Amino acid sequence: MxxxxxxxxxxxxxxxxxxxxxxxxxxxxxxxxxxxxxxxxxxxxxxxxxxxxxxxxxxxxxxxxxxxxxxxxxGYDVKKELVVSKSELSNHFDKIFQSDKIKLDLDFANQKYENQEHKLTFLALLENFDKLEEDKRKNLLHYSDVLLESTYQKDEYNIVATMFDNSMEPTYSEGDRLMVSFGFDFKFGEDYLIEYKEDILIRRLFFENYKILLVPLNDKHPTTTIILPLKDHFKVIGKIIGKIKTSP
The missing domain is CATH 1.10.260.40 (lambda repressor-like DNA-binding domains)
Structure with missing residues (x-):
């Protein structure tokens, strides 16, 4: 209706x-x-x-x-939330990671090889990227929130993770794009991008009595408790260091 x-x-x-x-x-x-x-x-x-x-x-x-x-x-009386499958979420993450790696390579090459003398080295570094067809290359670059919006902030980060639910409200809302750093100092009680089993999660991390707690900020979502020693796949991908700004 x-x-x-x-x-x-x-x-x-x-x-x-x-x-x-x-x-x-x-x-x-x-x-x-x-x-x-x-x-x-x-x-x-x-x-x-x-x-x-x-x-x-x-x-x-x-x-x-x-x-x-x-x-x-x-305008229909249906859920507002966009339903995203695990495979779609993983595919989204993989594409962002790939395009952001290209951005890092490009930034590194531009800084290190500024003159024609090192052109061959520059091309070798970007060999895989240059093998892509032009349309695919453009699509891959445009897919990344980092490349679209990196001019709007000066923060150091590696990839961007998108919030697909409201589990981290009020700090982060659905649709927010969060900056993720690989080179971080790990501290309990801070927010991280995490792989657990087949899921990719953004959670606040705690340790308690040989248990790792993955805690959402929205109490409508459950806390995930991981008993040590680990039996299932668990990996901290990176630390959430802030939100991408959507305008200059």
Whole structure:
């Protein structure tokens, strides 16, 4: 059953996340290319004012951008949360990791080999990247939040992890992109990107009586208790050092 308009839902989520019209357009740029759908600030302005309604293609684009279900954004009485399978989440993480590794290689090469004398070394370093077809190379680079938004902050980080649920609210909300550092000083009571069994989690880490506790900040989500010695796969990927800013 439809209980709201797409315009109402768009205004609601923009207010909840403190997003400006220009922020939504900026966040949608990758998906505009992926879906072949154009979105402008004028479009968003008309939707917010209620002078026009987004068509099905725009609904799909906005839902992907804002990481909500198309049904909810369309105004139906359904869950707002976007359901993401474990395989999709792992694939998302793998793509980000691959593109961020390319960024690190590029940064290293640009700093170390600034003149033509080292051109062969530079090309050798980027050999695998240059073997990709141009379209795939562009898609891979644009996929990474690091490459899209690295000009907006000066923090040192390696990859970006996206919050796919509200388990770390109020500190981190669904859709937030979090900076992850590999070179960190480990301390209990801080937030980490973690692999446990088949899951990729963002949790606050504690140690208690030969137990590792993976604690969400939202008490609606359960704490995961890992008994030592370890019997299942467990790995701390990196430390959460802050949120990616979505505007300069």
């Amino acid at each position: 439809k209980i709201a308009t797409p315009n109402d839902r768009l205004k609601q989520i923009m207010k909840e996340r403190n997003l400006r019209q220009v922020d939504v357009v900026k966040m949608s740029e990758y998906y505009q290319r992926e879906l072949g759908v154009k979105l402008t600030k004028s479009n968003i302005s008309q939707y917010v004012k209620g002078t026009s309604n987004p068509d099905n293609k725009k609904i799909q684009l906005l839902a992907k951008t804002l990481k909500v279900s198309e049904g909810w954004l369309s």
